[in-house]
Amino acid sequence: MKRLSLVALAASLASVQSEGLDIDAVNPKIVEAQYAVRGFILDRAREIEADLAQESHDWPFDEIVRCNIGNPQALGQAPPKFAREVLSNVVLPKTPRWGVSKQVRERADAYRAAIQGGVGAYSESQGITLIRKEVAKFISDRDGIAADPEAIFLTDGASAGVRHLTQLLVSGPQDGVLAPAPQYPLYSAMATMYDGTLGSYYLDESADWAAPVAEIAKAYDDVVARGATPKMLVIINPGNPTGASLPREALEAIVEFVASKPGLVLMADEVYQENVYGDAPAFISFKKVVHDLKSTIPVVSFHSVSKGFTGECGLRGGYFELTNVSEEVKEQLIKLASVSLCSNVLGQIAVGLMVNPPVDGRELKAYEDEKAAKLSSLERRANEVARALDALDGVSCVQPQGAMYLFPSITLPDAALAAAGAAGLAPDAFYALKLLESTGLVVVPGSGFGQKNGTWHFRTTFLPPEDQITAVTKRLAGFHDAFLASFKAPAGEL
């Protein structure tokens, strides 16, 4: 009987039309969205990596070095020691009595006790109260201004917070998003996915990648001319991919601009706040500037455990803080967070450990040494790579101020432009592809971030380990010279 009914069913199925799920069914806004940091160059790198894993291969290098993404531990940076010891213990039902220092035990016990049921239970949707208090204390110590734990949301990395805010504010083409060009493409991808109208304001490469208010105003007007009202202004400070650390005057001018546009929310991507190098302008939070100016503009500030010196990308911990946002709006954000129940609890704890490091003793000393060593190494690497790039023929690289990236401009010979066109690629994508295929280095073409028409760039991290950075830089320089030479030669072939 069973068999018969199955046969009958199968026969009836054969006559109907369902043939699986095809691309025609997909939300066109998802198809349209682009996210270059993990785009086709990385796909190609994966293919090459598969070749490299074979016993023999024809590539002139033996490993892929991923400078496409700010993923420090993937390139050998050690995880933060104290934080990992606490995490190792907080997942146990009890912290062991032996072999664990007092400070580690106390922190692990406190976090475990801060959620009814421990780390395996859903936390409050907005995030564990104890950790939101730790974040508030960190912010108020940083800015010298009171911070409210109820204005803080813990999220799965900063990206999830940006998604929540975009979803909250953007529901169709009438809603505009202003983002820098170049920009970390999360913002353009989100604006596209949520069907908003994207306006790009150009950063000024000739002025250390400043964010000129005149450009922001032009982008604002452009969005208005296209029939939309800008609802979010994204400022990434320190900049990604530019590394610019904005001085106070620039921040004030931006706040003043936002204040003149009721309904505009300042989205302050401040995830690189620990990554400011040399004599660049020190990091100042937008919250502090808004407070000092007695402004009432709405600000959402994002932070993350993935950057700074912790580099805990895989744990997906982050937070955002709301300033000048009404209670009713906050309730909507809590509902949004509730639908996914809560952000991952271990990522939340990683946030707590980032903002509230060891307080004294041996652990504090070790923590401070670790932090200083990692940040100064990042700075040395930034300078070395920037200097080497800037020295190349046809390459110009702004002196790095912060973050984890360099965004050099490249001038390519006409023959290279023509070859790129013939390959159906933007010139910088063509360059990045050739770089990968010649050296194993993965960088992201500038076209993935936005750039002034007719200019070409790429983004590279300076995250390879310090004892390899010179070799990496040399590989890049060697490629670059050969690339130029091949396109200057009469029968130029690479």
Next chain:
Amino acid sequence: MKRLSLVALAASLASVQSEGLDIDAVNPKIVEAQYAVRGFILDRAREIEADLAQESHDWPFDEIVRCNIGNPQALGQAPPKFAREVLSNVVLPKTPRWGVSKQVRERADAYRAAIQGGVGAYSESQGITLIRKEVAKFISDRDGIAADPEAIFLTDGASAGVRHLTQLLVSGPQDGVLAPAPQYPLYSAMATMYDGTLGSYYLDESADWAAPVAEIAKAYDDVVARGATPKMLVIINPGNPTGASLPREALEAIVEFVASKPGLVLMADEVYQENVYGDAPAFISFKKVVHDLKSTIPVVSFHSVSKGFTGECGLRGGYFELTNVSEEVKEQLIKLASVSLCSNVLGQIAVGLMVNPPVDGRELKAYEDEKAAKLSSLERRANEVARALDALDGVSCVQPQGAMYLFPSITLPDAALAAAGAAGLAPDAFYALKLLESTGLVVVPGSGFGQKNGTWHFRTTFLPPEDQITAVTKRLAGFHDAFLASFKAPAGEL
């Protein structure tokens, strides 16, 4: 100079209009969306909890018991031992040489090595390959059908996967979502937030909460009549909040229905697949049914570490598997995942540990004992609470088959309905509020899940610890009788 310019700026700011972010700016679809599992009853519970924390209080109970949410560890369920030992070690730079069993060390080492840079690095956006292979093996062992790691995506809990699929398929009112009533309100919230047209099909309480195809067809036609085309059919099996475990014939009928509607994707919420009790129909995956019927309908199956016997809600680990979905569509899902970089790595590892438990020795024995003890305890508690509820005057509770919930129907006296109306509440919300205020028990009103007009229900978990379940049940029964009595009495007051 600086001071002067600040004063001038502050003066100019005072004349403009930005006054923070208000509710008018919010996406109306976010405002419209509802998610009752963490709704006003829980807000009230938090207020009461604050009172209970005081030295003295007037409440006739001393603790809040959260039966509103499937959060087992919050109610005392122990975390899975082996999995936590591996997690405790995988966050360390190296697994210690001593004090760790061979199996724990091998698993921790394997996971650490599976991501370049370890757990602090971003993984592949789709999820760690090793773990996707573990999931594929689990599925193929379960179903006796090959599974492809490339068809599997690791996600921050099952909820994130549901969000990705909804975002992929629903972009406006032209796109329909069919979800059960009652349903876990994630689906209606997602449909609303992504601006889709929601159609509800009614489950049949008189037939163990079956999912009749006739009702699904009616909902389909209703959505079409409203000008939309249904793109997703959500089936929750075992059911939430109903607990129903669907027999093979029911699954076949649903597959046949989907096959007759090209473009319709079967969203198979199978997160309770381990939670089937007694002589209820054993869990059968939709993938297996589709395979057995030689059907080509698109299916997305969701699973999670939050349920089953692991109950690892806080770690936010989950996956979905695609069946009959084109490569192009898969690429869009990879892009969606990429924009948030990757799901949290420790949650991914928790998925690996769920699908690939210890293989032999002492650890296997301990694991099997732990699993059997937890699942049989859940079953005993389900039966005890269901029996007690069903015995109450005016309460009818379907015999539990699976999941972690009961969804009893309650018949309320007219005077109670009137009192609810006077309080501006749905009758079951009124009932749940009074229950909370009388006993400290938190349940969710049926109106938050959808129910047939004129019927009233509530959802309760049966997760309080076994040694407390009788007391909890008695509290509930005591309240219920007093509630009814108060509304039957001439001058009925509660």
